Amino acid sequence: MRIPCPFCGERGVSEFSYRGDATLQRPDAGSENALAAFVDYVHLRDNPAGRHREFWQHTGGCRAWLVVVRDVRTHAIEQVSAARGLSQTVDVQMVEV
């Protein structure tokens, strides 16, 4: 598997660290059901068998956090973009690779 970093170009996966599901929304700590919402946020996952939106960090390169859309059945990478500024929004414009 190779990941095209928007800053460094395509690199082998061993340069990157996996940082998990990028669809999760951090709950509002002040909300009424904050405790239950945080339990879900920390522990529950959709874990889909198909397209998965996930964080990777280019730890062996520019160290940027990336949002990657990958098919977890084939490891085919559909989209990559810098995570900065878009991690909290679901419908983001991503760079087609």
Add this chain to the structure above:
Amino acid sequence: MHYSILSILTQALRGQQGWTPAWREAEPQRHYDVVIVGGGGHGLATAHYLAKEHGITRVAVLEKGYIGSGNVGRNTTIIRSNYLLPENTPFYEWSLKLWEGLERDLNYNAMVSQRGVLNLFHSDSQRDAFARRGNTMRLAGVDAELLDRDAVRALVPRLDFDNARFPIQGGLLQRRGGTARHDAVAWGFARAADKRGVDIIQNCEVTGIRTTEGRVTGVETTRGFIGAGKVGLACAGNSSRVAAMAGLRLPIESHVLQAFVSEAVKPLVKGVVTFGAGHFYVSQSDKGGLVFGGDIDGYNSYAQRGNLPTIEDVAESAMALMPGLGRLRLLRHWGGLMDMSMDGSPIIDRTPVQGLFLNAGWCYGGFKATPASGWCFAWTIAKDEPHPLNAAFRLDRFATGHVIDEKGAGAQPNLH
């Protein structure tokens, strides 16, 4: 047909013509008392113990592929009970006890071999941690021995004892640990369950879970609807997908783990040896191949195959521990899908859906658990409540804060 010396001799005289299939090719009936989804080790063991321990025989095991096509036929066959946490130690020890009597119970040769499991340590702090674990095991009635360097050398001479970075200082040995023939475990449980009336239905994928007013009534399958009083899920690696059919979201991610077998050589490694300074463990099969593996690939995967960096990592660790391995050719390598849970420990429990039970989250260590997992899941299904041995493996422990985190890694499935 009962297997014995006599049956082997009789068959030898009859030209091996009289052997019958180990289990029936069952057609799905319209309704069962219990339907188990997933014909892996855990599902088949559950069916066996439902019939044997609880007299529940109107049971079907539904398997989307063939028996043994999942992790039960893909693992590196290690069995042990060297756990530290009080929720785990008695459960895995019960499993090892069941392994010790399994072949008589099933009338099937599962090649259970108590050749020992040795965890190496390479630093003073690691020795302390292993001594603590060994003491905990002994307090729970489990065998454990702390070996020094010379004792390790006597047991497995062909390791790199003087590796400059990771010199071997000693190891924690569980002599009662060892290996079992993984396929035979699946076949043995299947045959024993079938004998007691359980229907084993292969090529039957569950595609939906039907409920009425919060109670399960059966499952949709590729071979039609099958009604059920109770449904137990034992779908290692695919648990999230199947549980989602009942509207459940699980504390689980699916990850891939790879394993390797070398060409066969003369006896080289006694027992199972794990490297304490890298991700590598090795044993030798009775055919002579070295069976080894390492870490999971580390990201969500349903691919049932892994990537090259992990293979390199395993190979590097292998060379650090046993440089001689570099002279061997690799015969095969493969991957299996595992439910990595958020605390690295399993779930055997009821679910919020009435009559729906969950057996999941076995990570990379569920083979050794097969007998006890089936035994406890059967109990939980039959009695609608967990047995004390699996009382801690609750689905809601993440909400109540009672997580069981052997590694202390936190809610990071790829680090367990």
